[in-house]
Amino acid sequence: MQPWLVSVVVVAIVTMTSLFLGSFDSLEYQEFGLNCNYLSESVEKEPYSAGRYYLGITNSFIKFPRTVKSISFLEDWTEGRQGPALQSRTKDGLTVHLEVSFQYQLMFDQLYTLWSTLGEDYEKTFVRMAIEQLSTATTHHNAHFFFRNRTFVSKEMHRKLDEHFKQHAFAEEDAIRETQVQEQHIQIARLEQETKKVTFATEVLKAQQAVQKLQNEAEGEAQAIAKKNDAFCEQYKLTQQLQVHGLQSVVSKTFWNGFELLNYLSIRAVRDHPSAKTMISI
Incomplete structure (x- = not known):
């Protein structure tokens, strides 16, 4: 080849x-x-x-x-989020700011319809749809109802978004929540955490004070025992010194030697000892 x-x-x-x-x-x-x-x-x-x-x-x-995606409208929005809080008006004309976050999931059997209708850049359309639906939802109620019944309004927004997304966005709106409510939960959790910190700090302080009290009592007791021992030793030392002086006086007057002095001390010891507890062996 x-x-x-x-x-x-x-x-x-x-x-x-x-x-x-x-x-x-x-x-x-x-x-x-x-x-x-x-x-x-x-x-x-x-x-x-x-x-x-x-x-x-x-x-x-x-x-x-295939996963659930999020769209958020938050006051402190940052890079990667869709935008700041939404601004709308209630039925009686009061301006409100809505902080909203919701999730959606594309419908598998509607992918071709989604692509042919909205193209590959469909999420921008989703954002515009959400803004329209959420802003319109606030106009159905007056300010008093809106703020006193936020749970009801939230569920109503959820229903409207879900219906609109299924019909026009070929996706299912998975969940909607008012961020302010979540922030309140977070704030409550933080306050509870701070309360527990204060409680624990108080318990630690109590324990430290209890330990200090025990240390003070122990030191006081030790000092009292030491002083008592010092007083006993001082008294015993003085007693022995007086006894030595007394014996020296006896020896000088009687001219006893050491053996005779010991016999005297033995006899005095027997004399001072209780008779019921004395036994003499001869």
């Missing part, structure tokens, strides 16, 4: 392998997809779930999130 022919065969094999491998596309577990042919600019209506599929060399997936 000619060398040039071998080269052609190798190039053909490599090219076909690359084309074959490039004909596959995959979807992660958290993704849905639509099969799009970029050559004919057509999209299959049947959606795909997670997995690896052979689509063809000119095909790839338009991917959509």
